[in-house]
Each structure stands twice: as C-alpha cells, then as structure tokens.
Amino acid sequence: MQKMTFRAVVAAVALVASSASAVQAKPADAPVTEADLAAHMRVLASDAFEGRAPGTEGENRTIAYIVGEWAKMGLQPVPGSDTPWLQPVPLIESAAVSGSVQFKVRGRAFPLRGDSIVLTGRDASLALADVPVIFVGYGVDASGKVAADVKGKVAILLSGAVPFGEKMPRYRDRRQMLADAGATAVLVVASDALPWAAVQGSFGSQSTKLAGARPGAPATGFIAAPALQALLTKVGKPAVAALEAARSPDYRGTDLAVTANLSAETDVRPYASHNVIAKLSGAKPDGKAVLFLGHWDHLGICGDEGEADRICNGAVDNASGIAVLTEVAKRLASGPRPDRDIYFMATTAEEKGLLGAYYFADHPVVPLGDITVALNIDTIAISPRGTPVATIGRGHPAYDAVVRKVATDLGRKLDEDGEADAFVQRQDGWALGAKGVVSLMVGGSFSDMPLLEKFLESDYHRAADNFSDSVPLGGAAEDADLHVALGRVFADTQAWPGDGQ
Ligand SMILES: [Zn+2]
Structure with missing residues (x-):
C-alpha cells in the first residue's frame, strides 16, 4: 500500500463520509426471500380460497387478503374512489x-x-x-x-x-x-x-x-x-x-x-368482480406514474364431481405474481419514497380473457397517457435463481436499456433471443399495450423455455397447480428484487424522465 499525503487522507475521509451518507440516505432494499413469497402463496393457493374464481366466495377471501396485506405494506386506496381499494368489473x-x-x-x-x-x-x-x-x-x-x-x-x-x-x-x-x-x-x-x-x-x-x-x-x-x-x-x-x-x-x-x-x-348471470387497485403516493410527483399489475383470479373449482382434488388452486398461476407484487409494494413503500406515484393492481378475470385488464384500460384510475410503464407479473414461480432475464414486450429501446442496466447491475444475465414474445397476447399487459401503454413482463420464467413448457404441459391450469415446498421460488425471489429495482428507476424523475425518450 502506498503512503498517503495529508491531502489524500482528507480526500479519502471525505469520500468515505460522503459515500457513507449516500448509503445512509438510500439503504438497499431488503432482498425478497423465498419465505416471503411462500407465506402469501400458501394462503392464496389454499383450498379455503377455492381456486379464486371471480364472483365466488373465493374472490371475497382473495380480495380481503390482498387489501389487508397491501394496507399493511403501506399502500393506500386510490383517492376519490367510491369503492376504496376496489374497481368493480361488470361481467356477464x-x-x-x-x-x-x-x-x-x-x-x-x-x-x-x-x-x-x-x-x-x-x-x-x-x-x-x-x-x-x-x-x-x-x-x-x-x-x-x-x-x-x-x-x-x-x-x-x-x-x-x-x-x-x-x-x-x-x-x-x-x-x-x-x-x-x-x-x-x-x-x-x-x-x-x-x-x-x-x-x-x-x-x-x-x-x-x-x-x-x-x-x-x-x-x-x-x-x-x-x-x-x-x-x-x-x-x-x-x-x-x-x-x-x-x-x-x-x-x-x-x-x-x-x-x-x-x-x-x-x-x-350478470355479476361484478373486482380489480384491486392501490396507490403509493410519490415524494415528488411529476404527473407520470408506474403501474405494477398481476392477476389474482384463477379457475376455481375445475374438476368433475368425485375427483379427489377438484380445486384449481393456481399457486404458480398466479398466486406467485400476487406474492411478488405484495413484496415489491412492501419494499417500495418502506424504503426511500420514490418520486412518482406508483399504482399496484391485482386484476380479475385474466383467465377469462384479460377482462379485468381490458376493463381498467377502458376505465383507468389514472390517465393511461400518464403511465410511463406497466410491469405485469404472471406465473413467476417457474425457474431457479440464476435464470437469465427475458422480457415480453421488448422493442422500445430506451425501456429495453433500463431493463438491461438494472438486471445487469443485479448480476443477472439477459435472454434476448425473443422466444418470450410468443406469450405477449397471453398476459394482462396486452390489454394495456393495445391502448398504447408500454407494458413489459420481465423475469426468468419466460426465459428457460424447457422449464416453462414442462409447467405448461403438466400442472398448468390443472388441479395440480398446488402450493408445496417443491414449487421453485428462487427465481421468483430474484425477479421480485428486479422489480423493486425497476420500480425505483422508472419512478425516479431524474433517472427516467418518463417520456421514453
Ligand atoms: Zn392462467
């Protein structure tokens, strides 16, 4: 080690002090763990929730759970709503x-x-x-x-x-x-x-x-x-x-x-189901907003009478996504407050054709033009830690660059072979994309195609999509961290001016 001059020592001390204060001002978000996600999935995919079919007792339990957790995490209902936390979605x-x-x-x-x-x-x-x-x-x-x-x-x-x-x-x-x-x-x-x-x-x-x-x-x-x-x-x-x-x-x-x-x-049978929508008010709002979404619904009681397991519990599809949304909300609400408003939405009736997302697109609680990005989270518990990051909805260079940088900074590899694009119409982001909102679905689940196909051909949309210790949560936990980091950048008025320049 070289000997330091007095001036160098002062400079070094100042540097340490300033980086320490920077660290203090912006403590890193606590990593999302497999246990964090499992705690939510175990509840949402339990038989008591009856497979979370819209318009059933399973819906009531699901939205009560989500609202309870989101309130606990520090989110608030959207101001001015006649039905706080909920957006009724009329269905037939x-x-x-x-x-x-x-x-x-x-x-x-x-x-x-x-x-x-x-x-x-x-x-x-x-x-x-x-x-x-x-x-x-x-x-x-x-x-x-x-x-x-x-x-x-x-x-x-x-x-x-x-x-x-x-x-x-x-x-x-x-x-x-x-x-x-x-x-x-x-x-x-x-x-x-x-x-x-x-x-x-x-x-x-x-x-x-x-x-x-x-x-x-x-x-x-x-x-x-x-x-x-x-x-x-x-x-x-x-x-x-x-x-x-x-x-x-x-x-x-x-x-x-x-x-x-x-x-x-x-x-x-006409009935109303519900999107759950919450807001995290920004510290320096500039009129732009970030939207995180994932569907809460699944197929309900799907098996024939007499079958041993008649409930399609939808653990991976999409209790996993709601678990990730909830933990992302917790990090963003409890760490340094992001500049922009961030909305969290758990949609209904995705399984019936993205209906909740389409309804929101026609009746948004924030003008769609103000949403700088929508990040959808669906079927995320597929891959182990270390799986490269694929993005559904690529093609906006400035956005793609943010995803690449944030993922790389977290030590993630990128999968840009485009195979994930095949799923673009099969997820809620499609309904928003159709109205001009840049909608991305980012993570490892749509990167390792053999792993994904294994799920699609086995438990997917069947009673076997249960929560158990064998559901892989490592990749989901890593993807949750990635979404926290993405939320921080896209909600930062300095780092992301918000017009996709
Ligand atoms: Zn599904």
Missing part, C-alpha cells in the same frame, strides 16, 4: 342450456341428419320462426367489410382463413362483424381447423364477457360441413360451386330460399 357469464335450429325449404321441414348444429342464445330465452337464411362465405369482401345483406337473417359463415386480401379478420371477428351488421344468428361451419367434435363438445360451457362488450348476435352456433352441403344441394346450389363462388373477393353472399326456426335457452 353465460352457458347454453339448450338450442335448436329447424330449417324449412319452400315451407317444408328439412331435417338434418344426426347432430349437426349447436346453437347458443345470447339472452336467457330465444324463439324465432321463419328467419331467412343466407350463405355469406367468408363474410367479408376484399375491403375486409361485410358486403352481404344479413340484417334479420341467419348467416352461415366459413371459419377458414379468408382466401383473398391481406390481414383479413379471423372468424371470431367476422362473426362479430356479422352481428354488428344485424344478423339474427351466425352459424360457423366446422372445418379441419375447427373440428365438429370440438365445437359440439364445448356446447354448454361457460363463457364470460365484460357487460359493456359489444353484443353478439341473438344466437350463435356451429354447423357441420356435411349439413351445409345437404342444405345447399337441397336448394339447387351445389356445395362445390358455392364454396368456389365464396372465394371471390367481391362475393356478396347467396340467399338460400331456406328459413329457420330458432330456439334457445341460456343461463345468463
């Missing part, structure tokens, strides 16, 4: 009880052979007679719009990819467009890609929509391809020629000189 659940279609050709009944149609009503009860039938081919013309006159008719729609034009809507979207154009019913023709057995098997299963979603046609259903063929032949329009005509970009549909009597009974 429906399940077909019965449905039938009887065709008439020139006024005479034309019975189809065997089971060849399933029909589901939109409302509780439907009974309509003598509705005209039109074959609409793919349902759209070259401009991608509905060209046929379907108002008040039963429209029979081909499900395959539109054979002309670019970026044409998929059949579900075309079905909705026909409903918007006034079709009384839309019958989608089964195909190799949409097998008859599968559509028949799904009859009567529950589906859930946002109450404010565009209504579908009064009836929707499926028809087997041979039944359509028989119908076309009966009215003198050979199927081969009709299918060929439908391939034309200016096909406008063929009225079939067929009418249909429709009837359907449907269980329709």
Whole structure:
C-alpha cells in the first residue's frame, strides 16, 4: 500500500463520509426471500380460497387478503374512489342450456341428419320462426367489410382463413362483424381447423364477457360441413360451386330460399368482480406514474364431481405474481419514497380473457397517457435463481436499456433471443399495450423455455397447480428484487424522465 499525503487522507475521509451518507440516505432494499413469497402463496393457493374464481366466495377471501396485506405494506386506496381499494368489473357469464335450429325449404321441414348444429342464445330465452337464411362465405369482401345483406337473417359463415386480401379478420371477428351488421344468428361451419367434435363438445360451457362488450348476435352456433352441403344441394346450389363462388373477393353472399326456426335457452348471470387497485403516493410527483399489475383470479373449482382434488388452486398461476407484487409494494413503500406515484393492481378475470385488464384500460384510475410503464407479473414461480432475464414486450429501446442496466447491475444475465414474445397476447399487459401503454413482463420464467413448457404441459391450469415446498421460488425471489429495482428507476424523475425518450 502506498503512503498517503495529508491531502489524500482528507480526500479519502471525505469520500468515505460522503459515500457513507449516500448509503445512509438510500439503504438497499431488503432482498425478497423465498419465505416471503411462500407465506402469501400458501394462503392464496389454499383450498379455503377455492381456486379464486371471480364472483365466488373465493374472490371475497382473495380480495380481503390482498387489501389487508397491501394496507399493511403501506399502500393506500386510490383517492376519490367510491369503492376504496376496489374497481368493480361488470361481467356477464353465460352457458347454453339448450338450442335448436329447424330449417324449412319452400315451407317444408328439412331435417338434418344426426347432430349437426349447436346453437347458443345470447339472452336467457330465444324463439324465432321463419328467419331467412343466407350463405355469406367468408363474410367479408376484399375491403375486409361485410358486403352481404344479413340484417334479420341467419348467416352461415366459413371459419377458414379468408382466401383473398391481406390481414383479413379471423372468424371470431367476422362473426362479430356479422352481428354488428344485424344478423339474427351466425352459424360457423366446422372445418379441419375447427373440428365438429370440438365445437359440439364445448356446447354448454361457460363463457364470460365484460357487460359493456359489444353484443353478439341473438344466437350463435356451429354447423357441420356435411349439413351445409345437404342444405345447399337441397336448394339447387351445389356445395362445390358455392364454396368456389365464396372465394371471390367481391362475393356478396347467396340467399338460400331456406328459413329457420330458432330456439334457445341460456343461463345468463350478470355479476361484478373486482380489480384491486392501490396507490403509493410519490415524494415528488411529476404527473407520470408506474403501474405494477398481476392477476389474482384463477379457475376455481375445475374438476368433475368425485375427483379427489377438484380445486384449481393456481399457486404458480398466479398466486406467485400476487406474492411478488405484495413484496415489491412492501419494499417500495418502506424504503426511500420514490418520486412518482406508483399504482399496484391485482386484476380479475385474466383467465377469462384479460377482462379485468381490458376493463381498467377502458376505465383507468389514472390517465393511461400518464403511465410511463406497466410491469405485469404472471406465473413467476417457474425457474431457479440464476435464470437469465427475458422480457415480453421488448422493442422500445430506451425501456429495453433500463431493463438491461438494472438486471445487469443485479448480476443477472439477459435472454434476448425473443422466444418470450410468443406469450405477449397471453398476459394482462396486452390489454394495456393495445391502448398504447408500454407494458413489459420481465423475469426468468419466460426465459428457460424447457422449464416453462414442462409447467405448461403438466400442472398448468390443472388441479395440480398446488402450493408445496417443491414449487421453485428462487427465481421468483430474484425477479421480485428486479422489480423493486425497476420500480425505483422508472419512478425516479431524474433517472427516467418518463417520456421514453
Ligand atoms: Zn392462467
């Protein structure tokens, strides 16, 4: 060691003093441990929570737990909310009880052979007679719009990819467009890609929509391809020629000189579920905000009666994410207060199609334009410590640079091969991204594909997604630390000006 001059000693002492005070001013956040996460997951994924299905006692317990923990961690309800901590999300659940279609050709009944149609009503009860039938081919013309006159008719729609034009809507979207154009019913023709057995098997299963979603046609259903063929032949329009005509970009549909009597009974249950939303007020708010989110819901009681374990407890999907959100909230609320406001949201009905996230995107508690980044946390207990960090939603260079720097500073490696991108539409961030919010899902779970696929092919969405000591929490704990650090940077008005420059 070299001998120091007096001036060097003074400088060194000053340096030590200033770095010590810097350390004092900004104590490092306590690392999140496996035990921290396990404590939450054990509760949320317990049988008492019944698999956390929206609209059940399991929901009540789940939101009570989350609100209790978040309040304890130092978060607050969003000021001015009529329903503190909660954002009601109006949903409509429906399940077909019965449905039938009887065709008439020139006024005479034309019975189809065997089971060849399933029909589901939109409302509780439907009974309509003598509705005209039109074959609409793919349902759209070259401009991608509905060209046929379907108002008040039963429209029979081909499900395959539109054979002309670019970026044409998929059949579900075309079905909705026909409903918007006034079709009384839309019958989608089964195909190799949409097998008859599968559509028949799904009859009567529950589906859930946002109450404010565009209504579908009064009836929707499926028809087997041979039944359509028989119908076309009966009215003198050979199927081969009709299918060929439908391939034309200016096909406008063929009225079939067929009418249909429709009837359907449907269980329709409107109810409200809830997003849990909390705020950590910033020390120097500048109008920008950071949003952390993860879905609280799972599949509820999913097994058949008589099975030993009927509860889909959703330990990994997504009790793990709520556990991480909660521990991140604790660190950010108890350490030095970040400059910007930070919102925490536990969404509902992700498993039903990101419905809670879509509802928030339409009814945000903070203007979406003020959210500088949304960080979604889903299915995070997959990988061990040391797993590289992948990001779903990359492509914004300034944001990508922050993730890279923060992860590297924590000693994490990066996985930038892009494989994680395949999951972008399967997570809540997608609903916010669709409205222009930069939404990232960062962590190790979507980095090691063999590990992830092993989970997806085994416990995922099954009763086996239970909490136990064998659920890997090392990677989740590390990812939680990463989110604390990301929250600190994105909420820092100096380090991140907030406009994604
Ligand atoms: Zn899921």
